[in-house]
Amino acid sequence: MTPSLKNLQYLIALRKTNHFSRAASECFVSPSTFSAGIAKLESDLNVELVQRNNKSVLFTPTGKLVVNHAISVIAEINILVSTAKLDFFESEVSIGVIPTISTYILPNFLSNLNKHYPKLKIIFKEDTSDNLLKQLDEAKIDFAIFAFPYELPESIENYQVFSDSIHFIHHKNRNNKAIDNGSLLLLEQGHCLRSHIMQNNELLNRHISNFSCTSISTLVAMVDTDIGVSFLPKMAIDYGILNHYPNISIDMNSTKTKRDIGVIYRKNNQQEENIKELASLLVKS
Numbered sequence: 231m232t233p234s235l236k237n238l239q240y241l242i243a244l245r246k247t248n249h250f251s252r253a254a255s256e257c258f259v260s261p262s263t264f265s266a267g268i269a270k271l272e273s274d275l276n277v278e279l280v281q282r283n284n285k286s287v288l289f290t291p292t293g294k295l296v297v298n299h300a301i302s303v304i305a306e307i308n309i310l311v312s313t314a315k316l317d318f319f320e321s322e323v324s325i326g327v328i329p330t331i332s333t334y335i336l337p338n339f340l341s342n343l344n345k346h347y348p349k350l351k352i353i354f355k356e357d358t359s360d361n362l363l364k365q366l367d368e369a370k371i372d373f374a375i376f377a378f379p380y381e382l383p384e385s386i387e388n389y390q391v392f393s394d395s396i397h398f399i400h401h402k403n404r405n406n407k408a409i410d411n412g413s414l415l416l417l418e419q420g421h422c423l424r425s426h427i428m429q430n431n432e433l434l435n436r437h438i439s440n441f442s443c444t445s446i447s448t449l450v451a452m453v454d455t456d457i458g459v460s461f462l463p464k465m466a467i468d469y470g471i472l473n474h475y476p477n478i479s480i481d482m483n484s485t486k487t488k489r490d491i492g493v494i495y496r497k498n499n500q501q502e503e504n505i506k507e508l509a510s511l512l513v514k515s
């Protein structure tokens with residue numbers, strides 16, 4: 231039977247320490263788990279690798295040969311992993327992104343990508359949450375920058391990076407600043423920001439205005455003309471989306487609503503760790 235890489239690593243640690251307990255500690259496992267791994271390796275190879283006594287560990291002649299080969303095997307695998315990682319960061323990657331994030335996060339993200347991985351070629355595809363899930367399922371994109379919570383199919387994994395609060399906005403001269411029937415302006419169906427606002431504030435369909443739109447910019451313009459009230463992500467406020475709308479007031483204390491920002495990708499994706507590494511650049515300056 232082919233031995234596992236984990237047990238080969240156990241054997242290398244035993245060669246390094248010549249002590250079962252110290253080797254187990256170095257491998258971050260219990261002594262019993264470590265001993266079982268060495269025993270399984272001997273069983274798989276059908277040879278005795280080490281002779282055990284209370285004071286020391288003695289490698290058999292065969293054990294010495296096997297551990298030397300194990301060191302070479304692990305070294306080659308490390309080279310293989312490094313090469314695969316290098317290939318990814320020098321390839322072309324297709325990234326989906328939702329519109330309620332793209333304007334506010336992509337400039338810094340692109341700057342970070344170019345700084346850390348100048349050979350990486352990026353294609354961004356902006357679309358609604360629902361459509362990006364379809365594109366991911368059909369392998370039309372490699373991963374997507376997303377907002378949570380969101381109901382994901384079992385075939386999709388997520389990795390959350392940071393949180394973004396969402397705040398209530400209204401015209402400063404509005405008589406009734408509460409959310410009454412038909413006053414709530416939202417993005418159209420398919421945008422996750424719509425569901426985040428509804429769920430976190432326990433709102434009902436009767437609160438929603440007959441008007442909806444496809445962009446946050448249009449939403450802000452509608453609030454500015456006092457058509458209704460709405461909510462804005464803090465990243466949009468920090469970006470300065472309200473700079474040209476002095477008539478809009480923000481309730482910065484309305485922190486009940488928030489969303490988490492991260493990435494989604496297909497399960498069992500061999501590039502999972504590389505995708506997470508790119509995702510970490512969403513918050514690095």
